Amino acid sequence: MLGVVIPLVLNMLTLICILMIVAMGLAIVFGLMEVINLAHGEFVTIGAFTLALTQANGYDYWLALMIAPIIGAAIGFLLERSLIQFLYNQPLSTILVTWGVSLIIIQILVLVFGSQPLAVTNPIPGSVEIIGVGYPAYRLFLIAASLVILGICIYVFRFTDFGLKLRTTIQDRDMAEALGINTRQISAIAFAAGGGIAAIAGVLVAPLLVVQANMGMFYLARAFFVVIVGGTGGIAGVAAGSALVGGLETILSTVMTTTLAQATVLLFAVVMIRLMPQGLVRAR
């Protein structure tokens, strides 16, 4: 019994944690500027590719973990400055433009690195015994690392000057501007930070997945479910949405195929929209 329950719970936690850090940037950007970034999945891909390239050149996993967020944030910043900033208040245009960016990034990665999966080695092989049940050590590290990132995000969101400005802007953009907050600057920083966090997520999940150019799409749709189900109220909404979507999918996957489980989660998310249009956690 314990041999079944513990891995299940830990698998659930792994997926929830991954979803949480992937969806974080997406949710904040959506809450902040009503912008849906369809290129968000590509930041995950960029993170994973950073890891693959770092290891291919003989460097360590940990170096990749340090530089991936910088690369992700830099690309995010460039994207916001060059295209997104001209499209505030035009949500559908943003969707089309970010989709175009996503196509271009994927195909450039394919052209440069080929369509073969890249090799990534697990930095913490082996397993750890938990109450007599073995579990891969890397997944435990992933859970811990995600919780640390979540903690940092909560700290920045709740207890810093920037976090206060961010929350003000999410609540009421016009009022924030009237109070002298430079909302455009806040948006640019939030967009870049979202890209950076997604790139870290890419490094973290890469050893568990096949690293190839179109891997971002794999998480993008589920990250959107998280945002829809959780609401755009900030970090609490993301956490609640991830717990529901990730938990449900893991549990359903034990009784049906993964595809069917994902389809059921989609149906669930759609029904949730009807019942709770604001999401689990309301913005306040």
Added chain:
Amino acid sequence: MANANLARPARLRAWHVDTRRRLILFFICLAGIAALSFPAWGGFYGMFVLRDVFIFSVFALSLDLLWGKTGLLSFGHATFFGLGAYALSILSLHLDPTYGSLLGLLVGILLAGAIALLFGYFLLCGGVRGPVFAIVTLALTLIASHIAVNWSDVTGGDTGLSGIPPLGITLFGARYELATPLVQYYTAFTILAVTLFGVWGMCRGRYGRILAAIQDNEVRARSLGYNTSLHLLAVFTLSAMLAALAGALFAGLQQYAALDFIGLALSTEVIMWVAVGGRGTLIGAVVGVLIVTLMKQQVSSIDYRLWPIVLGIFFIGVVFFLPRGVMTIPEVAQKILSGLNGILLSRRRGRGHP
């Protein structure tokens, strides 16, 4: 004197609108004649290309009806196209060919309508609009293609389904089949023409005004007494059924169904067709399919891996430079020219009054 001055621009404007309309009508007639006579002077290969363009135009029209006329962007319209294609293929492979393909066509259309109705009810009546609608439909197409891959006993998985009997109908013991290229060409053309006029006629009168009101200001439309969610739901369902019709026809004519018909790639290409042609113009959907398909062939003949990059640039370029499609290129050019002119004039004036 003042009266004459006021009247003249108005008359000029009326004349302008009238000529524009006449010009458009003239071009449509010209295109129609060209398309009708194409088999006589065009190549055999061109006929196949145009046949597919016609079917894809029906698909693009289905999205234009939704996105152009109500403002709802479906990012997963290929779900319905693929449903039609797979339903026709599966049923005509497994049932008696005398009625299998026709039954498949109907089942595909009804199934697509039912799914659109179900999802549309939860989404549209739940107040979901704009970006969230787009991403939920995006998820829908991802799931649909997942199912098509994994349910391989029925859908053929990665290889798809081939060897589908040609679309046909048995009337009073006689069998009519869409087998020869010429018949297929004219059938596709007829269906496109009927769809185009049907959608145009539907959006022309009072109903089109209601949809326009919903798109412009839904709250106001609702306060005028229109059940806006219900109208949107109806259009979404109709649009899905039209997409399924296009999908079923395409599978029936190509005699195969594959994953390309249901996935995200086609879902986004149809958006590009509509956007390039100018959303809401209906005829633009056809123009968009023609331009993008020809462009795709040209680019793919250089290197097929370049196409996604070109498509991506298209997505960005259309939003920034041609938000109302290629048919507005003359207007946009004129605006730029008059803008330049204005700058020059103001400079000259500036010099005159220092």
